Amino acid sequence: xxxxxxxLLLVCLTFGYLVSSGQSEGVSSSSEPYVFYVYKDYxxxxxxxxxxxxxxxxxxxxxxxxxxxxxxxxxxxxTQFANDPADTYIEITYQPTxxxxxxGMYWLSGQSSDTTEKVxxxxxxxxxxxxxRAKKLTFLAKGAGxxxxxxxxxxxxxxxxxxxxxxxxxxxxxxxxxxxxxVCIGFGWAANYSDAKGxxxxxxxxxxRYEE
Numbered sequence: 001x002x003x004x005x006x007x008l009l010l011v012c013l014t015f016g017y018l019v020s021s022g023q024s025e026g027v028s029s030s031s032e033p034y035v036f037y038v039y040k041d042y043x044x045x046x047x048x049x050x051x052x053x054x055x056x057x058x059x060x061x062x063x064x065x066x067x068x069x070x071x072x073x074x075x076x077x078x079t080q081f082a083n084d085p086a087d088t089y090i091e092i093t094y095q096p097t098x099x100x101x102x103x104g105m106y107w108l109s110g111q112s113s114d115t116t117e118k119v120x121x122x123x124x125x126x127x128x129x130x131x132x133r134a135k136k137l138t139f140l141a142k143g144a145g146x147x148x149x150x151x152x153x154x155x156x157x158x159x160x161x162x163x164x165x166x167x168x169x170x171x172x173x174x175x176x177x178x179x180x181x182x183v184c185i186g187f188g189w190a191a192n193y194s195d196a197k198g199x200x201x202x203x204x205x206x207x208x209r210y211e212e
Contacts (some may be wrong), residue, residue, distance in 0.1 A: 013136035034133040038107055038187045038208035041086040042066045042071035049107035049186030056103030065103050066094050072204075089140075090204035096193040096201075104190030106152075107208075109183070134210035141166060145191065149174065152185035165203065176210075183210075206212045 027197050037046045052068065054061030069091045094103055114181055145167035150160035151174055176183070187208050191201050 002145055007212060009194045010163070034210070036131070036134060036210040038133075038137075038210075039070075039205065040132045040141075040207065040209070049109050051108045052105055053108055054105055055190070056101070057101055057105075061103045061105070062095070063098055065101065066092065066105065068092050068105065079102075084121055087206075089204055092147075092189070092201075092203040092205070094180050094191055094196055094201040094203070095199075096196050099193045099198075102190065102192035104148075104188060106150075106188030109186060130181065131176055131183050131210055133212055136176055136178055137187065137208070137210050138171060139187070139208040140171055140206040142163060142169045142204045143202040145197055145203075146195040147201065148187045148195075149192045150185070150188045150190070151183055152188070153177075153178070153180045154182040154184045169204075169206075186210075 026044050037044070038049045040046045040151065056065065058065070072091050073118070074089065076086050087209065092105070096103070116122050125178060141147075141149075141163060144167070146162060146164050148160055148162045149172070152158045157177070158179070159174050159177060161172060163172055190201060195201060
């Protein structure tokens with residue numbers, strides 16, 4: 001597996017804790033909506049889960065079948081975020097090498113490793129983000145092909161949604177099971193040859209966040 005980029009995870013987790021506990025100065029848990037970002041904008045201080053790992057059938061996904069660009073800027077004539085022309089989004093491409101190929105990525109919490117040693121996705125590093133206040137994960141996506149999107153808690157349980165991507169941005173929701181209190185894999189996707197329709201799967205992502 002390969003780490004793509006790492007940012008201020010500790011700051012984000014501290015921020016998430018303070019917001020969820022209502023102890024942040026000037027923040028009232030009863031009046032302020034709870035929002036916890038996996039991705040808001042490239043290098044935003046509000047981004048959490050920024051350790052991105054590959055997975056797949058060949059070399060744990062590190063086989064050149066996937067690329068990720070985390071800092072694409074919306075076109076100036078885009079109406080997606082008319083008040084913020086510098087807003088960025090993620091673009092992922094996946095090109096399966098054969099009919100049995102599958103691959104994916106996941107945004108992992110906890111301490112990351114600079115080695116290529118496999119991390120068992122069923123035992124992700126802790127601590128994950130406290131999501132006792134969050135009811136759902138929402139994200140914007142568009143593209144070409146199908147993809148499974150998922151989150152996973154600290155005991156390896158998964159909640160997922162399979163999305164047939166379209167050329168236009170759409171908002172999707174993954175409900176968080178009521179008994180979860182920690183999410184270690186904050187976001188992930190997986191696809192195979194069939195999902196890519198034997199060609200190239202394109203996934204554009206933005207505004208990946210936990211909400212009440």
